[in-house]
Amino acid sequence: MKMEIKKLLFVTQFEDLRYDTLQLFLELRRAHLEHIVFLNVIQREKVAMQRGVGYKKDEEVKLREMANIRFIDWAENLFEQGMEVGVYIVVGSLVQQVLSAVEKEGIDLVVIGNPEKKRFTPFISGSDISELIHRITVPVMIITVPSEEKRLTENPFHRPLLAVDWTPGDMAAVGFLQQLKGVIQEVNVIHVAAEQALKSSSAMGVQKTRKKHREKLEEICEQFEAAGLQARSHVYVGDPREEIERAARDCQASMIISGIPEKRSWGGKVRKSLPVRLTEKTAFPVLLVPPDSGRETG
């Protein structure tokens, strides 16, 4: 499965993700990145029809031109470095526009901001995240944008923490990371065993469970090492979201990665799924990899 990152979609409202964040991703040129596509979605409510005013065309032109001026400045920097750049400034629904740009452009990775609700009018809501995760066909990185002093200052791909439960999405994430030699410094691979695993009549039983998971994790580490990446395995026990967060801190991870569950098994549980819970609670960037990403689409 070939999953090179050649084209990156950078979704920004400017209050959330700025050019300094994008610059952190330019290191991915070592892993084939050659094309950045900017997407700015103007929320419909900002320009929608209003009684006595009608459609606010002036407002749309103003918002488009503000975005355009910023993108021109960013694009000039990128063009001068030999990168290819494209831009979409559109009015509409965020999720729909992201999916549309992914399809039109053949995007390999989406990067999107998730502003802290108390600071900004939420541009992306929990239900947007759920819908995006449910429908996206390529890896998507969701960056929670905390206060100014805690802004992202490191490429999230330097020290990722990969949470695995051996789902197809998790294994797609393994394939995705293997393409990033020269960017990743070390991958930490974690499995969070359920607390029930500790309920055994003997310590030996518990240790056996840990050993079994550890061995399976080691197989993944060997795959990474064969691809030229350093990797370490960890078994934690407890609530998956809390333990993944704990492990990310313990390992000084730069990002958390998780596979997206297979869509057909989601049903109404999508909003409670681990990927959604991760994006809602953590301050780490979260990369979510769909099970079907990397498949040839013709």
Add this chain to the structure above:
Amino acid sequence: MSEKILVVDDDPDVMLFNKTVVEEEGYLPLTASNGEEGLALLKKESPDLVILDVLMPKQSGIKMYRAVKTEERWRHIPIIILSGISRRSFLKSQEALTEFGEQPVPEPELYLEKPVEARELATAIREVLEKSKAT
């Protein structure tokens, strides 16, 4: 027969403006909204001039320009770049691509920064076409 001018721009307002100027000056406009479509049209038609934007979806004017100027059958076609991207950045980008091992390309016949007046664009088209015929 009037000359064919390929206009490549993703902005519908700019496209309408450029197309109108081209038509009013008596030329035949061909239109494309990105570099990919522009190259597809070049393969089918033989325009006498290309008016090219730079920052566009799918394929930028940087890539399309390079494709035209490195292809034997197209390199004689004059190009007017009409963009919000500065001339300096455009030239630097071409230098950077050449440094990465791609073929060197000449400077465009004319570089205009957006926005332009209709008269300015009409004069530019006429002069570039005349110069192209003379050579």
